[in-house]
Amino acid sequence: MVAANLVAQDKKFDENNVFKVDDHLKLLKSAAIYGANASGKSNLAKALNFMRWFMVNSSKETQSTEKISVERFQLSTETEAKPSFFEIVFLMNGKRYRYGFEATLEKVVSEWLFYVPKIKETRLFERKLDKIRVSKTFQADGIQQRTRHNALFLSVSAQFNVKIAEKILDWLTNSINVVSGLDDTGYRGYTVSCLINNKNKDKIIELIKKLDLGFGDVEVEEIEVSPDSLPRELPDEIKNFFFKNGVQKVQSVQTMHRKFDEKENTVDTVFFDLEEQESEGTQKVFALAGPLVDTLKNGKVLIIDELDARIHPLISRAIVELFNSNETNSNNAQLIFMTHDTNLLSNQLFRKDQIWFTEKKRYGATDLYSLAEYNVPNDAPFKSDYIKGKYGAIPYIGNLNHLIDSDA
Template sequence: MLIEFSVGNYRSFKDKVTFSMVAANIVAKDKQLDDNNVFAVDDELKLLKSAAIYGANASGKSNLAKAMNFMKWFMINSSKETQSTEKIRVEPFRLSTETETQPSLFEIVFLLNNKKYRYGFEANQERVVSEWLFYVPNKRETRLFERVNNGNTDKINLSKTFKGEGIHPKTRRNALFLSVAAQFNVEIAEIILNWLTTKLQIVSGLEDKNYLDYTIDSLSKEDSSKREIVQLIKQLDLSIKEIKLIKSIIHGNIDYLFTIIKTGHNKFDTEGNSVSIELFDLDSQESEGTQKIFFIAGLLINTLKEGKALIFDEFDARLHPLISKAIVTLFNSNETNYHNAQLIFMTHDTNLLTNKLFRRDQIWFTEKNKYGATDLYSLVEFKIRNDASFESDYIKGRYGAIPYIGDLSQLFGEPDA
């Protein structure tokens, strides 16, 4: 389970951005929101099943998803897919003389095998400056390892529990010790990277076609996932009565087998009676919205069934607001999300901004401050009435995080005489 994610320019930077899925100590207007949208890890920790992040264009919503995606990629691949001369793909905050030369910070807090872990690192384009891993085996946080840079050399303080002796000399300056440790079969490192690979998915709604294979793979199996995907697509009112997978071969120097999805629609006679099923090609004859639902259907079902965390940028792109709401409701429900999967999404869809769908701690905003840096804050920070209209107040600017549009009436000036 994902608990928190932080990103900033260095560890002491006061404007470090932290996003949290920890439930606040509040009571929702509708008690059903508390019963469905929150789950208890133990007596002290409760987590949210979903969260929405709003903000104007260029306010930093997508950058948060990109930072998470980079952190995931670097943790998994820095020891095996980079060379010693490659630069690390971090970019300092360039609008401040204080931070433009400072390393970038990334930290993630998560639950794995009923234990809480906190892992992070600082890096510039040349090297990993520091790295740390802590966990809570019982009640107190305990260090597993900590890497510090002393000039041109690294020092790594290891606990006996981590069992990573002898690996430090094999760790390049532009690679993470955790990634190298996993390559050398250190069990804790392997478990963490396996969780990261299999349980944390980061998706862009502008590139969701890349996830069609999830759906095709599930539809190819005669199991419950196939039935659930078909049921989901049918229930979303797409007028699709049947789904067929057609395998085709492209002949060339190397024959290539690929799968085409066909969607079945009712064909009617002059009396309005259904007489047959007409097959359409998903790629060329269905709308972009219908295509997107197919792209992400397998991913959504898999996330819910496996209790994963899904971070979805541009969530509402090409989706009707009612379909977006239906997907969020799948996560905010004990009936359909009994494994406590988590959905975190970036959106402009204000139809979802309602206290009938979300608690206040599930709604977040991004806004650029006067220095051009992103502020991230939750609706729970505002004192508002229980019956407040989140959507109306947001559009009115009460919570910030909206574009301030200038006077466009004189855009083209006076017409020529």
């Protein structure tokens, strides 16, 4: 999310949507990725999710005979036998790092870690199959022999307490979150946990209220359930399956609504069960509230696939505006999201370099490119030009007039 050398139509976007790292580097606070269905948008999030999982877990969750879960590009004879390539460039403790690896189903083919201590990029380690060259700074001599062919050297190094490796994996685990806009079960639990443990509770509830979901407050209750509390007629094997570790905790989330009389005066409050009585959109916004507040407060990176799914366009816009603001995003958190919501495709919200597209080329590969690559004026109508196909990345729908035979 490197900012391009350009000026927005409105100078406030250059001041709010971008932050300066040093004299040579500026980064964006948000980026939107558009594209047709099956153009590869979600694969960006999936690839990063896999890369992060493999970096953290390959040393401890794989055995020597297990396959690596990479998915090769199968639509080209040129690439079907080549390894999958992953690389990430990031800032940690004020220094720039570049880490990556290449892997097939059977083995890690190459792996590298470089950083910039002052001006020049310097190698920390570099690997070609089972040959690993390690710098003195990385302090991991002897660990090469402990690294399996299907495990990452960085992951093994962290397992053996190499400080730089530990810090990188800790940063990766705690500073980057990838969530799905279609399935919110995972991060809903995080929001509930924050409310139960009073972590950012006031800010989470304030955000939920300001997004106008139709209720005044939220109550979260944690209930302990034991095998003895279940119906007696339930078979013991089912009880034992669900209660392997004894007592289980169940969370209940209720939203508070006002009850009115015939004169529209408030006479009482009524509680709705979030899962049973609130809309799918309300459930999603509730689930997103915890990660959003945490990301903004701690300057993290949040990646949301299908941000617009199940929520109103004005709520999507409000979320983006939280990041594109020095006032609400003083810690320079970053939001990357995949979307079909063209209402956000506006020069009143984004600079050109914040808008990205994915397009599947003729031979099946995905091309990722920025609107900044197009020679269009800052005041161009991004939305209408995109719908017209001027930037590509849209479905080209055939003639459907005769799809259904009216005489049949």
